[in-house]
Amino acid sequence: MFKNVFIGENAKNKSKRILILGESHYEEAGEIDGTESVVKFLAVEGNDTEKKTMFYKNIMKTFGYDITPENRVLFWNKVFCGNYVDKLCGKGENNTAKHHIHHNRNVYNNKLFDFINENEIDIVFCFSRLVYNNLPSFAKSEKEIKLITYPQLYLNKFTYQPNCNHKWCDVQLKKQLTVYGLKHPSAFYNPETYSEAIKNEIQI
Numbered sequence: 001m002f003k004n005v006f007i008g009e010n011a012k013n014k015s016k017r018i019l020i021l022g023e024s025h026y027e028e029a030g031e032i033d034g035t036e037s038v039v040k041f042l043a044v045e046g047n048d049t050e051k052k053t054m055f056y057k058n059i060m061k062t063f064g065y066d067i068t069p070e071n072r073v074l075f076w077n078k079v080f081c082g083n084y085v086d087k088l089c090g091k092g093e094n095n096t097a098k099h100h101i102h103h104n105r106n107v108y109n110n111k112l113f114d115f116i117n118e119n120e121i122d123i124v125f126c127f128s129r130l131v132y133n134n135l136p137s138f139a140k141s142e143k144e145i146k147l148i149t150y151p152q153l154y155l156n157k158f159t160y161q162p163n164c165n166h167k168w169c170d171v172q173l174k175k176q177l178t179v180y181g182l183k184h185p186s187a188f189y190n191p192e193t194y195s196e197a198i199k200n201e202i203q204i
């Protein structure tokens with residue numbers, strides 16, 4: 001995971017600890033000092049351009065939150081937020097996220113599962129198809145569920161069991177972990193498509 005994962009003030013006090021997992025950071029080297037600073041600046045404070053804050057606004061809307069200063073503080077204080085790729089990636093044609101994931105899948109999954117174990121995470125909402133499809137493979141006792149299926153837009157759910165071996169990861173989970181897979185919340189993302197199904201699963 002990228003350095004300095006964001007941990008909301010109340011995230012460790014929730015009955016279910018939730019990790020919002022993104023794909024990667026795209027700023028140039030030196031512009032950011034870890035995920036924590038980015039989330040505070042763009043998500044909690046809502047600064048910078050509409051394009052840069054759209055990722056975080058769409059996540060909030062996915063969970064049924066209107067975008068107000070009060071709600072920004074309320075929502076992000078309830079969750080952990082991190083990025084899967086541990087390096088800065090470029091934009092557009094210079095985006096190297098897929099390259100890094102292809103060559104470091106096992107390493108990234110080890111870091112992710114270590115973080116999940118250390119922080120006793122119960123649920124991960126994965127806002128990236130690329131990341132979701134590169135998480136550790138299921139064990140024989142685990143099954144994937146499709147909650148929503150639209151053309152190129154779907155919501156998946158699966159539950160990892162503790163003390164199981166998984167391909168593409170050397171770390172065993174200490175407790176059960178539920179993962180939801182969603183589309184990357186870019187400009188073409190429609191949060192209302194997911195919100196009703198997620199509301200029936202959990203309310204943050």
